Amino acid sequence: MQDEKKYTRIDEIPVDYFANKKISGNYLLINEIGRGTFGLVYKAKDLSNQNYSSESFLAIKLMFVPNIKNENDRLREQEIRDEIKKYSTQIFNPRVVKIQDYLQWENFLLIVMEYVDGQSLQDMLKEKDGTLTFEEIIYYFSEIALGLQGVHDMNMIHRDIKPGNILLSKDKKIKITDFGISHVKGFVYEGGNAKKTLKPSSPGTPRFASPEQYIETDSSSEDKVSFQSDIYSLGVMMYEATTGVELIKINDPRLFKPQDDKARKDRNSYLLDQTLVAEIVSPSVINPSIDKSLEYIIMKCLEKNVAERYKTANEVARDLKAIGRGEKIIIKKSKNEPYRTDSIKKLENENKKFNTFISTFINAKVVPIVACIFIIFVLLIFVLIW
Structure with missing residues (x-):
């Protein structure tokens, strides 16, 4: 194909x-099975491996080699290559897609990965109208x-955890994939030498990115x-899977309580403001039946x-499994933790107390007084008539 190099953006490349x-x-690309902002993913075969059965496949991600214009571009390309090398040479958790080669x-730039025959969590959520059952959430x-x-x-920090990057095999096993913007915490390798990392350039998918991923840092600052x-x-992801709505959605007052009423015309500024500042509405406000x-x-x-x-992902798994078994867990809420349902309950309790007080006051004070006034009024009328 003589015109392949004419493409400079992923979205310009035709499907398949x-x-x-x-x-x-070495590899035969069969058909396109996914694409994102930074790359295409193809189902493939390893032609050099004679032991592969007719049902054995690989997944190959294709990303453009960065257009090197300056020293920063060169360093970024080297960082990508080094992170892929570090990732591919390690023994990984079975719940993570294994990288077998890169070239x-x-x-x-191609990353050759384990092929997962199934669907993404994103696809499953679409099939289920955006929500999962309690049992599915736990598992x-x-x-x-x-x-x-x-x-x-x-x-390593993945930095782009989202439903589209969680694969589900046909036997319901999960595999985390797409480490295109992953970040080795603390260092990268450059020419064999360890080099301290700075803040990565991309915060990942904005809707799923944490507040600290938006914060600008000085070029000399540590990540x-x-x-x-x-x-x-x-x-x-859990919030959205229990409520069926996006955590950040423009002009939806159910999801965020704005700090002020100023107009937000710029979407990125809005996302930044909501992620860093706005109060998150508890899932039960949208889904009252949530555990x-x-x-x-x-x-x-x-x-x-x-x-x-949570300090570690293991702690999250531990608590999820515990409530899945029906056990009680204790989570200390911070002073600034915005559980709006607690405020609502407090208000409801105060209203109940007030209503009880009013009812008691009326029964104990108002009714007897009104009765006395009525009796006096009747007596006065009777006296005047006679």
Whole structure:
């Protein structure tokens, strides 16, 4: 194909454009099975492996090699390559898609991965009108949390946890995928030398990104993104799977309580404001039937203050499994944790107390007084008539 290099954006490439294309004599691209902002994913075969059965496949992600214009571009390309190398050479949690190879082909960087025959969590949510049952929430999200722990144990932060990056096999096993913007916490390799990392350039998918991923840092500042950034994203997914609505949605007062009524014309500014500042409405405001312990878990994942969130993904899995067994869990709520349902209940209780007081006062005071006045009035009329 002589015109392949003419494409400079993923969304310009036609669907199945590379179908039946051989790559470096080793891989055969079969058909396109997914695409995102930064890459295409193809179902593929390993032509060099004679032991592969006719049903054995791989998944290959194609990303454009960065257009190197300056030193920063070169460093970013090297960071991508080094992170892929580090990822692919490690023994991973079985809940994480395994990378088997990486290479450059023409103007594309290819990541060769384990193929998962099934669907994404995003596809499943669409089939179920956006919500999962309590049992499904417990199973899938405890498994996702355990998979995340495997990523974090590698000293890596995924940074783009969302339903589209969670694959579900036909036997209901979960696999976390798409480490295109993952970040090795604390360092990257450059020419074999460890180099301290700065804040990554992209905050991931805005709707699922944690507040700290939006905060601008000085070029000399240390990266503020932590493992708990992924835990926040996990909380967003659970919130949406229990309510059926997006956590951040323009002009939807049910989801966020704005700090003021100023007009927000710019969508990015709105998302930034909501993520960093606005109060999150508890899931039970939208779905009153939600299990209260599950709601506490979700809201603890969604704490804006990193220190108030779960410390590890294992802790999230532990609590989810516990409430799935019907056990009680204790989650200490922070002073600034915005559970609006608590405020509503407090108001309801105050109203009940007030109504009880009014009822008692009327029965004990007002009724006798009115009765006395009525009797006096009748007596006066009787006296006047006589």
